[in-house]
Amino acid sequence: MHPVRKKRLTIILFLLAGLSVAVGLTTYALRQNINVFYDPSEIAAGDAPVDARIRAGGMVEAGSVVRSSEDLTVRFRVTDYAEAVTVQYTGILPDLFAEGQGVVAIGRLQADGTFVAEQVLAKHDENYMPPEVSDSLKKAGHPGSDTGASAEQTGY
Amino acid sequence: MYPELGQIALILALLLSVLLSVVPLAGAITDRSRLMAFARPLASGIFVFIGLAFAILTHAFLVDDFSVAYVANNSNSLLPWYYKFSAVWGGHEGSLLLWILMLAGWTLAVSVFSRRLPEEIIAQVLSVLGMVTVGFLLFILMTSNPFDRLLPNVPADGADLNPLLQDFGLIVHPPMLYMGYVGFSVAFAFAIAALINGRLDAAWARWSRPWTTVAWSFLSVGIALGSWWAYYELGWGGWWFWDPVENASLLPWLAGTALMHSLAVTEKRGVFKSWTVLLAIVTFALSLLGTFLVRSGVLTSVHAFASDPTRGAFLLGLLAVTILSSLTLYAFRAPVVHSRARYGSLSREIFLLLNNILLMAAMLLVLVGTLYPLVLDYLGGGRLSIGEPFYNLTFSPIAIAVALLLGAGIFSRWKRTDGGWLGRKLLWPAAISLVVACLTMLVFGGFTPWAFAGLFGAAWVTVATAADLWDKSSSRKGRWHGLKRQSRSYYGMILGHLGLAITMAGATVVSNYGIERDVRMSPGDTAEIGDIRFTFTEIGERQGSNFVAQYARFDLSRDGDAISTLYPEKRQYRVQRNVMTEAGIDAGLTRDLFVALGEKVGDNAWAVRLQYKPLIRWLWLGSLFMAAGGFLAIADKRYRIRKRAEQSATENGKASGEENPAVAGAAG
Numbered sequence: 001m002h003p004v005r006k007k008r009l010t011i012i013l014f015l016l017a018g019l020s021v022a023v024g025l026t027t028y029a030l031r032q033n034i035n036v037f038y039d040p041s042e043i044a045a046g047d048a049p050v051d052a053r054i055r056a057g058g059m060v061e062a063g064s065v066v067r068s069s070e071d072l073t074v075r076f077r078v079t080d081y082a083e084a085v086t087v088q089y090t091g092i093l094p095d096l097f098a099e100g101q102g103v104v105a106i107g108r109l110q111a112d113g114t115f116v117a118e119q120v121l122a123k124h125d126e127n128y129m130p131p132e133v134s135d136s137l138k139k140a141g142h143p144g145s146d147t148g149a150s151a152e153q154t155g156y
Numbered sequence: 157m158y159p160e161l162g163q164i165a166l167i168l169a170l171l172l173s174v175l176l177s178v179v180p181l182a183g184a185i186t187d188r189s190r191l192m193a194f195a196r197p198l199a200s201g202i203f204v205f206i207g208l209a210f211a212i213l214t215h216a217f218l219v220d221d222f223s224v225a226y227v228a229n230n231s232n233s234l235l236p237w238y239y240k241f242s243a244v245w246g247g248h249e250g251s252l253l254l255w256i257l258m259l260a261g262w263t264l265a266v267s268v269f270s271r272r273l274p275e276e277i278i279a280q281v282l283s284v285l286g287m288v289t290v291g292f293l294l295f296i297l298m299t300s301n302p303f304d305r306l307l308p309n310v311p312a313d314g315a316d317l318n319p320l321l322q323d324f325g326l327i328v329h330p331p332m333l334y335m336g337y338v339g340f341s342v343a344f345a346f347a348i349a350a351l352i353n354g355r356l357d358a359a360w361a362r363w364s365r366p367w368t369t370v371a372w373s374f375l376s377v378g379i380a381l382g383s384w385w386a387y388y389e390l391g392w393g394g395w396w397f398w399d400p401v402e403n404a405s406l407l408p409w410l411a412g413t414a415l416m417h418s419l420a421v422t423e424k425r426g427v428f429k430s431w432t433v434l435l436a437i438v439t440f441a442l443s444l445l446g447t448f449l450v451r452s453g454v455l456t457s458v459h460a461f462a463s464d465p466t467r468g469a470f471l472l473g474l475l476a477v478t479i480l481s482s483l484t485l486y487a488f489r490a491p492v493v494h495s496r497a498r499y500g501s502l503s504r505e506i507f508l509l510l511n512n513i514l515l516m517a518a519m520l521l522v523l524v525g526t527l528y529p530l531v532l533d534y535l536g537g538g539r540l541s542i543g544e545p546f547y548n549l550t551f552s553p554i555a556i557a558v559a560l561l562l563g564a565g566i567f568s569r570w571k572r573t574d575g576g577w578l579g580r581k582l583l584w585p586a587a588i589s590l591v592v593a594c595l596t597m598l599v600f601g602g603f604t605p606w607a608f609a610g611l612f613g614a615a616w617v618t619v620a621t622a623a624d625l626w627d628k629s630s631s632r633k634g635r636w637h638g639l640k641r642q643s644r645s646y647y648g649m650i651l652g653h654l655g656l657a658i659t660m661a662g663a664t665v666v667s668n669y670g671i672e673r674d675v676r677m678s679p680g681d682t683a684e685i686g687d688i689r690f691t692f693t694e695i696g697e698r699q700g701s702n703f704v705a706q707y708a709r710f711d712l713s714r715d716g717d718a719i720s721t722l723y724p725e726k727r728q729y730r731v732q733r734n735v736m737t738e739a740g741i742d743a744g745l746t747r748d749l750f751v752a753l754g755e756k757v758g759d760n761a762w763a764v765r766l767q768y769k770p771l772i773r774w775l776w777l778g779s780l781f782m783a784a785g786g787f788l789a790i791a792d793k794r795y796r797i798r799k800r801a802e803q804s805a806t807e808n809g810k811a812s813g814e815e816n817p818a819v820a821g822a823a824g
Contacts, residue, residue, distance in 0.1 A: 007501075022517060026524065026550060033546035037539040055541065072676050072754075072763050091674045092392070092754035092763045095726075095735045106543075 176286030325385030339371020610664025648789025655781030662774025
């Protein structure tokens with residue numbers, strides 16, 4: 001083979017090898033780190049995988065927040081007004097976390113149906129509703145998906 | 157009446173920019189210099205009218221004109237005046253107006269500082285910028301008019317600025333970021349002009365280089381400010397979340413970094429031309445994509461002010477038109493590559509090519525991670541998010557590879573580098589970096605592979621840069637003379653690379669050795685991180701101008717010696733009733749100590765986050781180095797001497813103080 005062509009062929013093979021390694025690693029990393037959203041109805045129906053990192057969300061049920069008296073563990077129920085799931089979290093909740101507000105939690109579902117959260121996200125301001133939550137509320141037959149926000153506004 | 161004037165000013169600016177995008181271009185194509193001469197006055201006119209509109213909006217904020225809907229939604233009479241001022245770009249419409257003002261400013265700057273360029277080039281460049289201006293002015297006038305009135309029901313007071321945005325960070329972060337985003341439109345305009353007239357040569361690269369570098373410097377500062385702001389205001393001590401909005405600013409930065417390096421090769425060696433043009437187009441497209449992602453409401457975050465679907469559709473259309481038309485032009489006009497390799501397989505060209513490949517790979521990774529969930533959701537594939545581990549796992553190795561390559565590339569020569577010589581050159585830097593990395597790990601305690609890789613990379617860049625400076629500055633007339641002989645652009649490069657090393661060292665150390673504890677504390681309790689003792693001494697209440705705050709007092713000590721006292725706060729804003737956390741931070745070059753109050757968890761107990769953040773300041777310090785390097789590089793003589801000669805030749809009476817905006821920028 002002509003030396004110039006040989007050089008080009010080596011470069012191309014090298015690039016292809018590098019590219020396939022990169023694509024492979026990316027796909028692997030993606031598979032490991034995709035967090036799918038489930039709403040309380042789906043979790044109650046058993047659609048959500050147990051002990052896999054998922055996201056769950058809905059409205060925090062009024063009167064459901066229970067704090068431990070020793071440490072920062074808190075338990076609350078998240079509902080889409082059809083079903084509810086108990087969330088357990090140890091740590092600091094975001095400023096905008098409150099009963100009757102929309103939240104999204106990232107964590108793992110346990111075999112006993114409790115959702116152990118590593119992270120709890122609340123909405124950024126009173127007009128904002130996590131889109132997953134508003135969708136799932138609509139699905140559960142609550143078209144007034146921003147009820148939480150307007151309830152808070154009229155409360156003052 | 158003023159707001160209506162603002163609206164009229166915007167409409168006039170739109171008419172002028174339509175003229176700017178047609179007349180000079182037509183002149184350049186038909187070779188009529190009378191038409192081309194319209195370019196500069198039109199550019200000034202657009203700037204004047206957009207500046208007027210911006211001034212009118214600012215005035216409406218400062219005098220609390222709540223009949224303007226945008227003011228009513230984003231301001232309040234209780235706000236201090238400086239937040240009223242920064243509230244101008246605190247919402248969607250105003251920040252878009254700021255975007256356009258920057259664009260008009262860059263256009264004006266091009267028309268002022270490019271007098272030595274051939275007439276038809278400048279006409280084409282300004283025309284392309286005019287087209288971009290038309291697009292954005294149409295966007296603001298059709299979908300997001302900041303001057304819309306609330307008549308006759310004028311609210312008594314405004315809805316207030318989101319408390320998250322009532323902060324020094326917001327005053328400076330968006331303008332810097334936008335300077336960067338919009339600045340890449342100049343590189344884009346030069347690329348398109350070069351494609352139109354087929355003049356893709358070293359001169360073209362030299363013209364677009366300083367503009368690209370300045371835009372990149374602003375963007376670096378803008379990103380760093382955003383990260384700093386998130387750290388103390390939003391994030392409970394986090395500094396980068398791989399949030400789609402952050403990614404949106406990182407994408408053009410990565411592409412812009414590649415563009416800067418590729419332009420260097422095109423200027424010095426006249427190769428990689430097509431690639432450089434493509435990069436210029438991609439970088440600007442990514443800036444537009446960033447604007448689309450942040451402003452359209454497809455992402456929900458603190459930045460997504462509105463989710464009016466027509467805005468998203470308009471921006472997406474604008475993005476599509478820009479990408480399609482410029483890529484079509486590229487397909488027809490890009491020079492055919494005659495691949496007669498005039499450089500060896502181990503040369504500076506190759507090192508810079510690898511740098512480009514790595515940066516683009518990193519950019520693609522971030523792009524995939526950002527867009528994949530959006531596209532999947534749009535196609536009905538379900539809602540999912542991609543977690544931080546994805547980015548950490550894929551981005552970090554690329555960053556380290558870039559650093560290793562940089563250290564070696566710095567010694568390489570154009571055309572051909574001797575492999576054995578390069579190997580011998582690199583032996584000492586490798587040994588020193590190994591020692592530095594190990595010592596640093598000993599100081600901070602504990603070996604982890606990532607910490608080693610990151611620290612080695614940072615040390616490697618630093619040592620190699622220093623060694624190269626040492627080599628280059630050797631002179632028979634003494635070291636000082638040798639140092640003085642180096643060009644400003646060389647020192648700019650050195651600063652930029654050192655900045656990268658500093659940021660990398662900071663990121664590595666803070667991610668690997670930072671300590672974070674969430675504890676339940678009552679007044680009188682103590683908690684410890686390492687040998688630092690945090691004592692919660694009291695809790696109290698204070699009144700701010702537009703908020704009520706509960707503050708805690710923490711005494712920090714080490715071995716009985718007081719270090720400092722911190723007052724973290726929990727603020728409740730009066731108008732929006734939002735609760736905000738203000739962290740107490742004891743900042744230092746070697747470490748930050750960070751206390752934030754969580755919620756009240758018992759009668760007298762509070763959730764408290766305590767953090768020890770070693771070298772976190774280095775993250776942002778590094779980006780300041782990078783930006784300073786960029787500004788220094790464009791102050792290089794080779795860009796200035798010609799300009800001076802040109803100026804004295806044409807007797808052009810422009811104040812010499814305006815000669816180089818970046819020099820003033822670097823000084824200020």
